[in-house]
Amino acid sequence: MAKNILTTLRMATGILTSLLLAGVSGNVLAMSPFQASYQFAYNGKNVGSATRTLSKNGNDWTYVFAAKAAALASASETSRFSFDNGKISANSFSRNSKVLIHNSTMNINFNPATKTINTRKDDKARSFPWQAGVLDELNAELQVREDLKNGGLKNGYAIADAKEVESRQFVKQGNETVKTAFGTFDTIKVVMKHDKAGKNSVFWLAPKLDYLPVKMTHQDGKTSYSMSLTGYKN
Template identity: 75%
Template structure:
């Protein structure tokens, strides 16, 4: 159960916590700036751990890391590498490691434009998919969505790579709401991720004051629920 919870906070948490900055802030080609955000992690309404998101870069090679710990018995780390040009993220690689007690799991994705393939490996199972230049991973998809919100608006769908497939996801704006966190109260835009499977619901509350950083995320999967709530942030504000 803990492993399932931490894993979904890849996109579902993972689609949670970076920050995008406009090029106008720096006058440079980059539209994103390094940041770090911390969160309280809850499961079925109880606080069980913490999580962080960290965005850094060297030139135009960007690294986005999500790390979480729950109740001292489970942990997970996800890392996305990508480049960013003209408002568009180009994926390079993604990896996930998770541990529950003494059990370890790994997953990786390699985006290979030269060979026109996207290769995935989960533990010992490897798969290969046809290349698409617009395919994102579970972490950098969040950054692309926020960048689109600040410019032309959300696309009708986004293509995401997982270990088993490349799937299409939809994100829909659903009004505004004030959200109280340990870091302050923020006016937010509510965005719902649409799931094909019944019994699932994922909602993100994005704060324009923090450049559309998700200050709250909730996910319901049938009888289980979990969430992230902002506790700290280092980066540019408006």
């Protein structure tokens, strides 16, 4: 069970990062630091919590996701990048996870000067071609927001993981009111496309909180998880 909980925590990170700010905003706001906290549920039972924190020092930005499922598992991810004229330039990404006494790590370094992306997952190292605009799982959500503010979403976003760069897509599906521990919000409902039958990811994004996801659910066969907002500070 511990392994399944950690897997869903890490899946939540990747899915939320590519969809956090998918929607249409009439207000052009600058990207700014914030912190959000969530309750995490696995198969309908509350088992842990998570936080997402964006900070900056000059033009050096850091985005951190941290989650913990009781005493069984924990995971953290950190993205470092620069930001100029509405475009994010990825510098590095790291992930550390633990299930009971078992640890796992992943690191990605983006090297535009040498046109390479170097990765290491545990003891397996890889290298593949760098391309302009490639993002990591965390800073992708921030690029989505900036694109929305400046004209609209792209057809796909190139996101690097340990093995390759892949394109991700998502669609908007109407509006809904969502109640959370932090309050009730008018939201835009967004669904991420999956090729696998029985797999479904849904996100509810609140314009009032700069399109932060106040709720998300993921179903994969008999396994499900959800995250619901418990706090937000800008």
